[in-house]
Amino acid sequence: MGPLENVLQKEGIAENLRFMVIEVVKQVENTRKVLETMDPKIIESVTARDDYIDNLKSVIENKCYSAINRSGPRNPRSVDILRASITVSTNLERIGDFAVNIVGQSEYLKDKDFIQRFDLPKFFDAVLTALNQVFTAMIRQDMSQAFKICRSEFTLDFLYKIQFDRILNELRSGKETENLITSHLILRYLERMGDSLLNIGEAIIFAALGEKFKIRQYEALRETLAKSGVEVPISEVEFHSIWGTRSGCRIGLVTDRSRSQKEDTGCDVEGGGERVEKASGVLFKEGNRKKLLQEMENINRWESILPGLPPKVLAHQEDGSQASMLIEYLSGCTFQDVVLTAEAEIIENALFLLEQTLLSVWEHTITMAPIKAGFIKQMESRLDDVLRLYPNFEWATKTIGSMKIVSFDDMLKQARDIENELESPYSVFIHGDFNINNIVYDHEAQRIHFIDLHRSKLADPLQDISVFVVSNYRLPIFDLYSRARLNRVAKRIYHFSKDFGVEHGDTTFDARLALGLARSFITSTRFELNMHFAKDMFLRGVYFLEKLLDHKGRPWDEFVLSEDALVY
Template sequence: MERILLREGIAENLRFMVLEVTKQVENTKKALDHYDQKIMDSIASRDDYIDNLKSVVENKCFTAIHTQRAQDKRAVDLVRAANTVANNLERVGDFAVSIVGQIKYLKSQSFIQRYDYPRFFREVLDALDMVYQAVVKQDLSLAFKICRAENTLDMLYKVQFDRILYELRSGKETENLITSHLILRYLERMGDAILNIGEAIIFAAVGEKFKIRQYHALKETLALSGIDTPISDVEFHSIWGTRSGCRIGYVPSAAQAPEEGGEGEDASRKKASAGVLFKEGNKKKLLQEMENIMRWESILPGLPPRVLAHQEDATQASLLIEFLGGCNFQDVVLTGDPEVVKNAFFLITETLGNIWDQTLAETQARSHFMEQLRGRLDDVFRLYPSLDTPPMYVGNLEVPTIAALIDEAQAIEETLLAPYTVFIHGDFNCNNIVYDHETQRVHYIDLHRSKQADPLQDISVFLLSNFRLPLFDAHLRARLNSVTMAMYHFAKEYGLKHGDACFEARLAIGLARNFISSTRFELNPKFARELFQRGRYLLMKIAAHKGRPWEEFSLPEQVLVY
């Protein structure tokens, strides 16, 4: 693959750039060691040459990609990585210029020498020395060493920063201390650029963008699972990054450890497994998900994916999770044969009923729908400020603001307690339900929000996950509407059977939450307004019913149909 860099002239110019930036850094150290205006002028003048080299590399990279000379993904990834490397080399050069610009503010040129800046320079220069070979060979070992320089520079900076902070308290040498701090800070920022270079090389070698901590997490978690495969041989496909900040990727079965014998359902799951999912992110959320997976497994074995391995540090964690066969229910509804959709929905409701029966606790609970909506309203208005309307009047009749409607609904909601709780999914979107036609099973995924709560938390989310899809084809809408209404009637029947007299009122409040909050993810203004106004309509219906028995409240079913 390195031939693409050689053929396009990218490697040659990148090599010149590494040499030139290295020279800039070396000369910067010389200028700090012994004040030399000639060297300082040279550093400033050579910065333009580095900028030009960066532009040349950038243009050659874009040309290679857009003229399709880089014809496969790995070649394109390498060219993209080379461009990132060039951009960050230029940043290192800029920081060298910034350091030289600070020297003139030192009242005593020797003052900076009381701090251990030569160690900073050694780390930077050692990293730069590895860059060219690491890029053209996609050498993960060198890339890792390059990344490690950033951590070392951070630690060096922390020691010197603490010392300068202490010395500033004396009130002496203030100008020299501040200038010395800025010089050391620019050296530390060189480390940030060097880290970007190392991570770009990892991207070229692995084929996915990894932060160095994510690379370590994947490597260590695969090892813990018994998958003894060099990380460079692992095929990794990024699936998505969640709104919670988790990185999720798919590692195909070629990288899996061989399974040993075994019969029955567990063995069939192993055979059917097509790979593993790697999740990396916030420690608290991922450990909560792992705990919830174990709880779900105890409730209904086989419902959640298995956790194959996990590892954690102070703030981050990673999980290796079984990749389940089948497809998510949203895809089934939109593309499946009607009989398949019917069968999948039957399995989902049968599973849901079993879970509710097993976990039902006859303890009253508040739903907190309006409290949850308040936390999302700013994001709604940030995207659609026109929806945040002031109070209006029609004659003497006041049209309440959305804030006033939420206030009133929240006060009402405090009196509408769920008569029982069940263990809920917590994010019961259609695409978090996996249907496996071959095994006739459904599975739940993305389980970090699971808890004991009002089942209408899940039902309201499920109903809106169908409605809010921006699909306007009549045939597809009919499919979505059919599933939505079927789930509504299933949940209503279960609620009435178990004495949930205010089911429809609570569901109306829950749906209002979801209609309104869903607008923050909808970029079609017309459809976003449709969602918002339906939520507003439900809040007005709730407010209008105040003072009458909530058992008599009737949810207008047409609000669920589009």
């Protein structure tokens, strides 16, 4: 008896789940009989049994929530299993409801045999075959059965599409309209049973792997692992979500659970971090095809610029609008972890390596041709999301006595005019999303790595520098000791990049950086739910815009940025 069966048996959930599956199967079978015979006794039975299924769902939910409350953080695997059980019972109850809805619709058929022309046996066979696997798949964490349950949704979608097209065609004749519309509603409920079965299958996969997976993500992982030559049965795969992303991509560490062991992650630099459980593995990334292909192209470009700087792509595959890839798992820890947890000597070393890495990349890729960053355009493209969260950030033109305060919209228009006067005298190949947690520091190998590279391109380097500075600022950490560390890092990279600019004839560095900082401070508020901190960042961005507007009409090489404005 495995851990999954243990917790379900111990809490009395397995028994109730078995009864629930039996009842839902019976409901679907009786619904099939209703459509074949229109027997009023069977119709009454289907309607009457609905409350019993609802009660079973409530019992399972109550038992699961009670067990979760007792388990807490001490037993995360049991909590995963109990959460999956709630999802399974919820979707079983929905299938029961769809059965009742079908029986209700059957009363509107004027010709009781009319519905039989739409291949009903195939629909019911697909639903019942999947339902009969649910209990065993859940108890045994059977990935193969879970996968078959998920596939039933695709089968039902395919069957529904065929009959839907047929009904549309027949509706054009103007005959049997009521029967056709009622038949469509019945078939639609059968198709929706497939959606619930998909949810059930994915919940069982979650119970088995400990991570929420859409079936397309599961298939992508399985196929990409096969392409890479990694010989790990999917049932032995452990998946740990890491590095939260707002891009929509699924990212996680894939390991072989049979080889898992405790070892140093590389973040325990001179006592500066915590040891965590880790196994040798690879990173799996799945998401938008265009973004992932762009990232692969950029990884190859980075590798040609500075070998070893990006992770290696071990395998990839494409499937319609989605794609997935396996990436080398880099040793070390994020630059953010170093700054917040390492000793001063380690931070100094990491900063030196980062500066030398940037210097090498910039000198290797520099192109002495003027380029505009387009910071205001970037800001405007994200403003809608900012104002949805904080509509009070936008203000109209105001007057206080003889003093006029321009509206936020007018301020942006003037800033756009200013940006048209400013350009970098050179471009370099930039990271594109140079957040402090997109830089990996390997203390043992004395190397810097870049990750999350789908936005890399030739551009004004201040695009990266402004993002880096604000990524330090916007961390919700307010103790003076940690803040002093973050502030020192931000100022250090500011001076480093400004020195590089001076050496290469950049006379408008501070003015352009002010635009970049305004852009990053203002747009970062769309991810910050602490209203006071979000307002602080927004006003900091407005401050940079006001400084630029006040300087308008004077030479931009005379604009000076106060470094204290860069830090919290």
